[in-house]
Amino acid sequence: MTQASIDWHESAERFHPRQQAVIGGELVDAVDGATFSATSPRDGTVLAEVAACRTADVDRAVASARRAFDAGHWSRSAPAERRRSMLRFARLVEEHADELALTVSLEMGKPISDARDIEIPALVKTLTWYAEAADKLLDELPRTGADALAMITREPVGVVAAIVPWNFPLTMAGWKLGPALAVGNSVVLKPAEQSPLSALRLGELALEAGLPEGVLNVVPGLGHEAGQALGRHDDVDVVAFTGSGEVGRELLRYAADSNLKRVYLELGGKTPNIVFGDAPDLAEAAATAAWGITFNQGEMCTAASRLLVQRDVHDDFVSQVLDAITSRRLGDPLDTATQIGPVVDETQLRRVLDYVAIGLDEGADLRLGGGRTLPDTGGSYVEPTVFTGVRPDMRIAREEIFGPVLSVLPFDDLPDAIRIANDTVYGLAASVWTRDLTTAHTAARALRAGTVWVNCFEEGDLSVPFGGMKQSGTGRDKSLHAIDKYVDLKTTWIAL
Ligand code: NAD
Numbered sequence: 001m002t003q004a005s006i007d008w009h010e011s012a013e014r015f016h017p018r019q020q021a022v023i024g025g026e027l028v029d030a031v032d033g034a035t036f037s038a039t040s041p042r043d044g045t046v047l048a049e050v051a052a053c054r055t056a057d058v059d060r061a062v063a064s065a066r067r068a069f070d071a072g073h074w075s076r077s078a079p080a081e082r083r084r085s086m087l088r089f090a091r092l093v094e095e096h097a098d099e100l101a102l103t104v105s106l107e108m109g110k111p112i113s114d115a116r117d118i119e120i121p122a123l124v125k126t127l128t129w130y131a132e133a134a135d136k137l138l139d140e141l142p143r144t145g146a147d148a149l150a151m152i153t154r155e156p157v158g159v160v161a162a163i164v165p166w167n168f169p170l171t172m173a174g175w176k177l178g179p180a181l182a183v184g185n186s187v188v189l190k191p192a193e194q195s196p197l198s199a200l201r202l203g204e205l206a207l208e209a210g211l212p213e214g215v216l217n218v219v220p221g222l223g224h225e226a227g228q229a230l231g232r233h234d235d236v237d238v239v240a241f242t243g244s245g246e247v248g249r250e251l252l253r254y255a256a257d258s259n260l261k262r263v264y265l266e267l268g269g270k271t272p273n274i275v276f277g278d279a280p281d282l283a284e285a286a287a288t289a290a291w292g293i294t295f296n297q298g299e300m301c302t303a304a305s306r307l308l309v310q311r312d313v314h315d316d317f318v319s320q321v322l323d324a325i326t327s328r329r330l331g332d333p334l335d336t337a338t339q340i341g342p343v344v345d346e347t348q349l350r351r352v353l354d355y356v357a358i359g360l361d362e363g364a365d366l367r368l369g370g371g372r373t374l375p376d377t378g379g380s381y382v383e384p385t386v387f388t389g390v391r392p393d394m395r396i397a398r399e400e401i402f403g404p405v406l407s408v409l410p411f412d413d414l415p416d417a418i419r420i421a422n423d424t425v426y427g428l429a430a431s432v433w434t435r436d437l438t439t440a441h442t443a444a445r446a447l448r449a450g451t452v453w454v455n456c457f458e459e460g461d462l463s464v465p466f467g468g469m470k471q472s473g474t475g476r477d478k479s480l481h482a483i484d485k486y487v488d489l490k491t492t493w494i495a496l
Contacts, residue, residue: 008112008334011102021051021220022203024064025213031056036222038197041109041342042333044378050196053221058188058229061217065159065186066235068214075156075184079135086131086181089209094124096205100170103198105333108166109342109380110296112334123174123202126478129462130178133480137183149494154487156184157262158237161230163251164199165243166192166344167299167402172266173199175466175477176240177216180486188217188236190227192243194344196220223247234259240485242266242301245471264475264485266301266467268400269428272421273304273457274411274443277313279433280455286317288457289406290324292431294384295458297343298404301472302429304457306390306397307408308417314410318388321406322368325384330373342379343403349380352403356385359396364407365389392420400426414439418446427469431457450476 017038020027034052039045053061069075074082093100100123101115110119140152162176173189180187191199203218219226227247230236231254239251239261248265255261273292279285292304309317333341343349349372356370369383382403390397390407397407411417421430430449434440444452450468453459460466465476475485 006098008102008105008336011098012106012334015047015102015106017048017103017197018200018204019048019050020200021053021057021061022200022207022216022218023057023061024067024217025207027204030054030221031060036193038107038194039345040106041344041380042106042377044380047106048197050200050220053219053226055225055229057221058219058226058233061188061219062159062230062233062235064214065188065217068212069156069158069186071212073212074181074186074215077184079137082182082184083131083134085210086127086134086178089206089211090124090127090131092205092209093120093127093202096201097121097124100198100201103201104169104195105341107197108169108195108344109333111338111341113336113338114296119168119170122168122171125462126171126174126178130182133483134182137480137483147496149496151492151494153490153492154183154483155490157486157488158185159235160185160187160486161190161233161236161239162187163190163227163230163239163241163243164192166195167296167301169195169198170202172242173202175242175482179482180240181211181215183483183486185486186215186217188219188230190219190221190230193220193222228254231255232258236261238486239263240475242477244268248473262485265473266475266477267428267471267473268402268426269301269303269468269472270306270398270400270424270426271302271304271429271431271449272306272308272424272447273431274308274417274421274433275310275313275317276417276432276434276436276439277310278435278439280435282313282317283320285433286320287324289321290328292457293406294325294328294340294404297340297382298384299343299348299402302451302458303402304431305401305405305407306421307406308411308420309408310417311410311412318367318386318408321408322386325368325386325406328384330381330384332377340384340404342381344380346380348403349382352382352385352401352405355396355399355401355403355405359387359390359394359405359407362394362396363389364394364396369404392423398424414442418443422446422448425471428467428472429453
């Protein structure tokens with residue numbers, strides 16, 4: 001069925017999400033029967049009462065993951081067998097794309113078109129890519145003297161805890177699951193409390209695909225309960241986390257206080273989007289700047305939240321950006337024409353509005369938006385917002401807002417742009433628009449960011465790593481490099 005022919009509102013009426021945790025191959029309630037409400041930011045309605053996993057449930061999940069790992073049906077299976085299972089898993093996700101897209105859209109407010117055309121395909125591609133990689137990885141034989149044979153082998157670490165956020169609930173889960181599963185680990189997935197439903201369905205589909213019980217467990221629950229229990233668990237070998245810096249710091253503390261598990265962090269950003277007057281196509285750059293701060297409601301770690309514009313084209317460029325943002329359609333995420341949905345919940349909405357107040361206090365010029373909108377829906381909708389006259393020392397230029405709030409800063413020349421762009425604790429991504437080869441290369445080298453885009457934004461594919469420098473993180477997702485997080489290197493030295 002094509003997307004246009006689906007009545008998403010009618011599908012939402014019939015929506016009956018899973019509510020139980022997936023542990024040891026079974027769907028189970030929390031040990032103490034506790035639940036929490038999954039609420040839709042679309043209209044404030046409660047979608048489900050979901051098992052609230054706590055320490056006892058996490059203990060069960062980790063024990064089942066460990067049993068599965070030790071049993072070896074997955075961890076020691078032939079890589080080609082894991083490839084086949086993961087391809088089946090990817091196919092099942094694809095077959096359930098509409099249902100999963102609806103789930104994501106309802107639970108966290110992503111426009112249905114983006115959920116269906118971007119979020120679910122990203123998960124399918126990720127699972128497929130790592131499935132295909134599973135039986136193509138090689139180990140190493142270093143050259144030794146004739147009296148020895150040395151082997152460097154990669155062994156799965158064991159039990160991986162994947163703790164993920166709500167903004168791309170399935171893509172982020174896939175970036176952890178793909179490489180972790182491909183090399184034979186067992187995983188306990190902890191979705192964000194705002195988006196547990198899609199993850200629960202994913203756990204169920206993994207079982208249907210034939211992943212052995214215990215290989216993928218899903219424990220919905222609150223961060224300081226289920227998340228903390230995983231972070232402190234003595235039998236978790238690796239924590240792979242995407243989320244805020246604040247929680248990232250907690251996870252490092254938990255690891256220090258427990259078994260020194262390895263912790264990989266994918267954290268926030270304050271992406272500088274740098275537009276030089278000689279950009280090849282200023283209209284395209286303006287449309288991209290508008291997209292970059294409103295796509296996914298600006299709830300994106302790479303959101304193009306700092307727009308640096310060369311002074312000689314500043315005013316004209318800003319007016320193009322304002323037009324482009326205004327032309328993006330905000331509304332019910334279940335309408336296929338909607339391009340901007342609600343932010344994830346009331347807490348996030350308040351956070352965004354607080355930053356608007358901060359920007360006004362700091363003396364920035366509010367050029368667009370700044371308020372709550374569509375209040376009659378009961379949902380958490382916020383107007384796309386643009387500040388100009390922003391100085392690098394203002395909080396709206398320094399802190400991650402995680403909403404559709406754009407801060408525009410003028411600059412004079414290349415050194416000025418680099419200085420402003422790098423004046424941040426973050427280093428996730430940056431974008432540069434210029435037709436000058438020297439400017440492009442000099443900027444790409446000088447920018448302290450895990451990814452630099454030139455004359456584009458948010459481009460890439462699974463073959464390239466993604467992650468941050470500085471306080472944006474400590475590991476890389478995607479690409480073969482991600483696999484390093486989920487293996488231990490073993491040296492075997494044989495005297496001949
Ligand atoms: P968050 O840090 O509040 O939550 C992320 C996850 O951590 C959730 O599952 C949550 O339940 C869990 N958690 C919360 N408290 C915990 C605790 N004490 N112990 C263990 N787990 C805990 O982040 P969020 O609000 O869900 O997501 C937004 C953040 O994620 C932003 O900062 C954004 O930049 C970042 N992010 C980064 C990337 C990236 O790849 N670098 C991608 C997407 C989002």
